[in-house]
Amino acid sequence: PKFIDDKFMYLNGNKKIIIKQLFMKPIVKTGPDEVQVCTNYNKIFLRRHGNKVSAKIEKFKKTLNTQFKGILVKYGNNISINNKYKTTVEYDEISKNITYLKVKNYEFYFNQDEMKEALNKRSITVDNDKLCI
16 A cells, blocks of 8 residues: 555555554463563463462461561461552562561561551551552
């Protein structure tokens, strides 16, 4: 086809215009554990199998199962609570088992609702698009 005025295509004596043209996005999440990556030459599907994210997180969870002086751990599953927030895969993996962790003066919340309540008590504001632990 020939292009006229930088927007029309001249096909068989008629002017045609493409209002919307669909292109594949480079990275698309096609399933809960599946991502599709498209390039000019290839289309690749990446699938995650199993639920272990990394060996370091597994060692961390095993370490917290033993009792240490000065460490307070509250256990619980927070996956359903954290679904409405944008969190990382590692954070989700830890939040499957742990709700709260306190080491000396440091507090770590793995329940986003409780974390927001704790920040409100201290009059601290955090943007909704940020992940605060």
